[in-house]
Amino acid sequence: MSRNPTRFDITRALFVGATAGLAASFVMNVFQEAVEHFGPDDGGDDSGAEPATVQAAEGLASMVGADLPKAFRPAAGSAIHYAFGAMLGAGYAVMAEYEPRAAAGAGAGFGVTTAIVMDEAAVPAAGLSDAPWTFPLGTHAYALVSHLVFGMTVDAVRRGLYRAMLRVRF
Secondary structure, three states: OOOOOOHHHHHHHHHHHHHHHHHHHHHHHHHHHHHHHHOOOOOOOOOOOOOHHHHHHHHHHHHOOOOOOHHHHHHHHHHHHHHHHHHHHHHHHHHHHHOHHHHOOOOHHHHHHHHHHHHHHHHHHOOOOOOHHHOOHHHHHHHHHHHHHHHHHHHHHHHHHHHHHHHOOO
């Protein structure tokens, strides 16, 4: 059952969703670092290429006529990762305001969709990674589980923030 949210509902959803997206980006990073300790096939790209987030940061810098110093590349890549997580979280929360069924599955559907759209389509289409069929199945599974962690964390934090706001009559 969809509804017609007010401007306040949308503004609140943007704030809550962006906050949830930041938290979920952090949890996703922690998850990925933990998985790296389980073996050599961590789903990473062994080609020596910069991570997609770093490549995106370099692309943004060059668009404004700047050169991204090598020392700043990891931080710039993290900034891209967190900014994108906040944006995705905000979008998810607004979507859930309009159509509460979008939040069914505790964010799992959102996580799977994010993995498919971003890792399998948008990132390769932008030239930030090789084509999906060039990666082993384990890499796809790693990305899918990482994005499930992201999506489910966004949903859990979003719901928790809404509950907290109700308690303080925000």
